[in-house]
Amino acid sequence: METAQYLWEHPETGYREALGSRHVADKLRALGLDVQEFDIPGCVAVYNTGKPGPNICIMGELDSLIIFDHPDCNEKGYVHACTHHMQTAAMLGAAYGLLKSDVKDKLCGKLTFVAVPAEECIELAFREELRKAGKIRYYGGKPEFLARGVFDGVDISMMCHGATHREDEDVWMSGTSNGMVGKIIHYTGLACHAASPHKGINALYAATLGLSAVNAIREKFEEKDYIRVHPIMTRGGDVVNAIPDHAELETYVRSASVKGMVAAAKAVDRAFVGGAVSMGCECRISTKAGYMPTTVSEEFTGLCMDVIPAVTGKKASLDPHETGSTDMGDISTIMPTMQFNVGGSVGAYHSKNLVVPECNRESMYLNGGRVMAAVTYELLKDGGKKANEVKAAYKPEFASPAEYMALADSFFSDKTYKIDIE
Ligand SMILES: [Zn+2]
Numbered sequence: 001m002e003t004a005q006y007l008w009e010h011p012e013t014g015y016r017e018a019l020g021s022r023h024v025a026d027k028l029r030a031l032g033l034d035v036q037e038f039d040i041p042g043c044v045a046v047y048n049t050g051k052p053g054p055n056i057c058i059m060g061e062l063d064s065l066i067i068f069d070h071p072d073c074n075e076k077g078y079v080h081a082c083t084h085h086m087q088t089a090a091m092l093g094a095a096y097g098l099l100k101s102d103v104k105d106k107l108c109g110k111l112t113f114v115a116v117p118a119e120e121c122i123e124l125a126f127r128e129e130l131r132k133a134g135k136i137r138y139y140g141g142k143p144e145f146l147a148r149g150v151f152d153g154v155d156i157s158m159m160c161h162g163a164t165h166r167e168d169e170d171v172w173m174s175g176t177s178n179g180m181v182g183k184i185i186h187y188t189g190l191a192c193h194a195a196s197p198h199k200g201i202n203a204l205y206a207a208t209l210g211l212s213a214v215n216a217i218r219e220k221f222e223e224k225d226y227i228r229v230h231p232i233m234t235r236g237g238d239v240v241n242a243i244p245d246h247a248e249l250e251t252y253v254r255s256a257s258v259k260g261m262v263a264a265a266k267a268v269d270r271a272f273v274g275g276a277v278s279m280g281c282e283c284r285i286s287t288k289a290g291y292m293p294t295t296v297s298e299e300f301t302g303l304c305m306d307v308i309p310a311v312t313g314k315k316a317s318l319d320p321h322e323t324g325s326t327d328m329g330d331i332s333t334i335m336p337t338m339q340f341n342v343g344g345s346v347g348a349y350h351s352k353n354l355v356v357p358e359c360n361r362e363s364m365y366l367n368g369g370r371v372m373a374a375v376t377y378e379l380l381k382d383g384g385k386k387a388n389e390v391k392a393a394y395k396p397e398f399a400s401p402a403e404y405m406a407l408a409d410s411f412f413s414d415k416t417y418k419i420d421i422e
């Protein structure tokens with residue numbers, strides 16, 4: 001409860017979570033654990049039961065959003081309008097519940113507690129700066145920790161996320177979700193006086209043709225791939241009496257599968273370049289790795305859906321496919337993961353109205369930790385029988401973090417197209 005309140009009152013955005021990270025590290029140290037910290041926010045502590053067995057990771061995210069008109073935001077607009085404050089508290093709650101009771105004597109293997117930075121894919125310019133300076137490799141905290149070896153030796157991962165209060169259930173399971181890549185599309189034309197447009201090359205028109213082409217290729221997308229492309233224009237001319245020589249678009253390309261994401265990203269590039277070809281413009285497309293699609297382990301989900309009602313006394317449903325994206329997806333390409341929702345907030349997520357009313361705080365903040373502790377117990381009792389079953393039944397997208405990184409790295413590209421028709 002104290003941690004949730006502290007984080008709510010000290011919101012920090014991705015890769016800036018110095019206070020939150022220190023707070024969590026101190027709490028983990030208070031449990032007698034060795035805490036590993038980094039040159040970026042976030043921390044890891046491993047508890048070894050001393051008995052051989054699987055390594056189960058419990059995670060919490062540290063970062064806030066920026067919403068200037070939220071009543072509880074700080075002077076920089078930072079506010080936990082995605083309730084990450086409660087998930088990190090839940091991670092600590094699970095750690096305290098497991099390690100401060102005799103339950104731990106019935107467990108085998110290892111418990112890995114991780115406070116991860118930077119889940120929200122925001123402040124991209126700041127993250128690009130960090131990446132260029134060699135301080136991070138990926139925009140998302142989980143892929144970054146994956147690259148730093150934090151998940152080496154981990155067999156199964158879990159975390160919870162806050163959700164809007166429901167009458168009939170307190171905790172329910174998240175399903176699969178889309179992955180995404182981010183793109184900046186820059187058109188370069190030729191400026192001239194707008195009264196003699198034949199002397200210029202209109203970059204704005206190239207961009208609008210590119211947008212039309214993207215809209216036309218939507219009919220090529222298949223329902224099963226859940227493709228979402230939602231471009232915006234961030235630049236389209238500076239003064240009204242000049243033909244714009246620069247125009248810029250940004251978009252995400254999302255899909256439910258890695259294959260779908262790669263194919264859609266290529267088709268979208270071709271459409272954007274088509275706009276440039278029409279006008280004789282140059283088109284530069286800069287692509288950034290976002291997050292991988294989340295796949296779900298049926299065995300793990302089944303286990304959790306048995307455990308949740310025993311903890312909450314209420315039913316637990318499974319959410320349908322979510323077209324948004326999270327970097328938990330990246331972890332799910334390597335090992336079985338699960339994420340569940342803990343109801344209690346009111347108002348839309350990522351909006352100025354999101355709050356956790358006082359009357360819901362205790363149940364919301366405690367339920368996450370209770371469920372993760374109970375699930376961990378089920379996984380690691382009896383010599384880790386269930387954990388081994390969950391692991392054996394899961395077919396991850398990639399065989400190793402290195403294989404994952406090879407594809408994620410290939411998503412970072414800068415390509416310039418200038419195509420002339422003879
Ligand atoms: Zn969010």
Ligand SMILES: [Zn+2]
Pocket residue numbers: 082083084119161
């Ligand atoms: Zn979130």
